[in-house]
Amino acid sequence: MPHPDYEIRRFRAALDGVGEDARADAVTRAWIEAVDRGFHENPPVPGQAERATRFYLEDDRELTGAYLTGTADRPDGAVDPEVPVATFGTMRHTLNTGAELLPTHQITAVTVRATHRRRGLLRRMMTEDLRRAADAGLAMAALTASEATIYGRFGFGVAVERESLRIDTRRGLSMLTGAAGTAGTTEFIEREAIAGISRRVFAAWHAVTPGSMDRQASYPGNIDGTLREADLEPDTAVRAAAHWDPDGEPDGYVTWKFAGWDADPTTVRIRDFVAVTDDAYRALWDLIGSLDLVDVVTWDRASVDEPLRWTVADTRTCAVTEREDSLWLRVLDPVAALQARPGGAPGTVRIGVTDDLDIAAGTFDVVSDDGRLTVHRVADDSQQDAEVTLSVAALGSAYLGGISVTTLARAGAVQGEPAAVQLLGGMLATGRVPQCITGF
Numbered sequence: 215m216p217h218p219d220y221e222i223r224r225f226r227a228a229l230d231g232v233g234e235d236a237r238a239d240a241v242t243r244a245w246i247e248a249v250d251r252g253f254h255e256n257p258p259v260p261g262q263a264e265r266a267t268r269f270y271l272e273d274d275r276e277l278t279g280a281y282l283t284g285t286a287d288r289p290d291g292a293v294d295p296e297v298p299v300a301t302f303g304t305m306r307h308t309l310n311t312g313a314e315l316l317p318t319h320q321i322t323a324v325t326v327r328a329t330h331r332r333r334g335l336l337r338r339m340m341t342e343d344l345r346r347a348a349d350a351g352l353a354m355a356a357l358t359a360s361e362a363t364i365y366g367r368f369g370f371g372v373a374v375e376r377e378s379l380r381i382d383t384r385r386g387l388s389m390l391t392g393a394a395g396t397a398g399t400t401e402f403i404e405r406e407a408i409a410g411i412s413r414r415v416f417a418a419w420h421a422v423t424p425g426s427m428d429r430q431a432s433y434p435g436n437i438d439g440t441l442r443e444a445d446l447e448p449d450t451a452v453r454a455a456a457h458w459d460p461d462g463e464p465d466g467y468v469t470w471k472f473a474g475w476d477a478d479p480t481t482v483r484i485r486d487f488v489a490v491t492d493d494a495y496r497a498l499w500d501l502i503g504s505l506d507l508v509d510v511v512t513w514d515r516a517s518v519d520e521p522l523r524w525t526v527a528d529t530r531t532c533a534v535t536e537r538e539d540s541l542w543l544r545v546l547d548p549v550a551a552l553q554a555r556p557g558g559a560p561g562t563v564r565i566g567v568t569d570d571l572d573i574a575a576g577t578f579d580v581v582s583d584d585g586r587l588t589v590h591r592v593a594d595d596s597q598q599d600a601e602v603t604l605s606v607a608a609l610g611s612a613y614l615g616g617i618s619v620t621t622l623a624r625a626g627a628v629q630g631e632p633a634a635v636q637l638l639g640g641m642l643a644t645g646r647v648p649q650c651i652t653g654f
């Protein structure tokens with residue numbers, strides 16, 4: 215059977231009407247329905263599409279849909295052709311590069327209906343979208359992936375990893391450095407106070423944490439349980455505590471949910487843990503370790519360099535149960551992207567960047583001096599005289615300093631004389647492991 219034709223449409227979410235009575239328009243509603251199908255979610259209950267639409271508008275998301283054309287012979291009862299067979303969403307938030315907050319093109323809500331998969335729809339939407347983002351002057355694209363095998367072919371590399379921790383708190387968490395000595399106040403907070411505190415604390419954390427992506431409008435509601443998938447009722451089981459510095463400014467918070475008395479061992483699952491200061495960090499972990507009647511605490515967005523392990527007297531209480539890719543980066547403009555990040559050791563290296571989509575390819579002179587990089591394009595393709603050659607995906611992996619150039623070279627993802635590879639490695643080293651606690 216020949217493949218049907220598809221029409222790609224791009225649009226903004228929209229509401230019909232104003233105020234409380236406004237309804238998501240039919241096109242937006244159909245797009246949301248397609249995303250829910252793609253991720254095996256229930257169809258939205260009344261009010262949910264409107265809520266999502268308001269968030270999409272706040273984030274200024276662009277929605278892309280692939281629609282069937284020529285659908286006259288649609289079987290009875292088949293899904294309405296106004297529901298797209300593929301979806302793709304984009305928005306723009308900043309990435310902390312370690313030196314700047316870089317406006318970054320985020321890709322999300324990628325779905326292709328099973329009856330239309332492997333016909334090139336993702337490739338078509340992705341290729342067109344990345345070219346448009348580059349043409350719009352964006353230096354970087356980012357995503358978080360459902361599977362690790364999909365996005366490398368489009369030039370994305372894993373730039374930040376995360377760990378899932380299983381922390382044994384049966385005997386509490388005996389803190390080596392002692393939370394008791396930390397300055398400030400720790401107290402439980404009402405669920406209703408979480409959103410306001412989390413906005414302030416996360417903004418401060420984002421400003422100082424390399425690898426962090428700023429959060430979409432719906433985030434506080436996801437953390438505090440207001441945005442439950444099942445219905446419009448808040449999840450009142452979410453609990454939280456915060457830490458305030460000696461001046462009364464909140465500088466950390468943690469939110470969690472008790473897994474229920476049927477769970478064995480009794481478990482608390484952390485939803486969000488954000489601490490801007492080391493005092494807040496240790497005080498909040500001390501509180502988590504003090505929760506009575508709890509055997510195990512889990513958290514799945516820990517850094518791969520999490521200080522907790524070195525905060526507690528018994529490092530074996532913190533078991534890593536999983537290590538996974540967190541943030542994928544796709545360099546669109548190597549000059550602008552590299553100049554927006556810090557420089558490490560001083561040096562000069564000519565690099566050749568290869569790119570199957572021909573967006574970021576070229577040969578570049580990279581100079582690291584006084585903590586910043588200066589980059590000049592010397593050719594539009596990756597030329598022979600480059601001292602180090604790497605794919606745009608490997609450049610994305612090396613970008614935040616989370617995966618070292620020398621490690622990538624050992625893996626075969628970076629080529630060059632060992633001395634040049636070593637030099638570039640030092641120039642891109644940051645001395646701090648990036649962390650991203652934003653899913654999108």
Ligand SMILES: CC(=O)SCCNC(=O)CCNC(=O)[C@H](O)C(C)(C)COP(=O)(O)OP(=O)(O)OC[C@H]1O[C@@H](n2cnc3c(N)ncnc32)[C@H](O)[C@@H]1OP(=O)(O)O
Pocket residue numbers: 252253321322323324325326327330331332333334335336337338357358359360361363364367
């Ligand atoms: C950023 C996010 O939103 S992450 C969420 C991604 N979405 C999902 O996981 C939802 C379920 N999956 C899907 O909807 C689809 O299978 C998708 C979106 C992953 C793929 O869409 P398709 O239209 O089938 O992909 P398309 O036909 O364009 O394939 C493009 C290439 O990717 C490859 N590919 C597609 N899906 C996968 C996969 N799951 N694993 C490995 N390779 C894949 C194809 O083989 C093809 O390779 P090639 O062009 O190098 O030969």
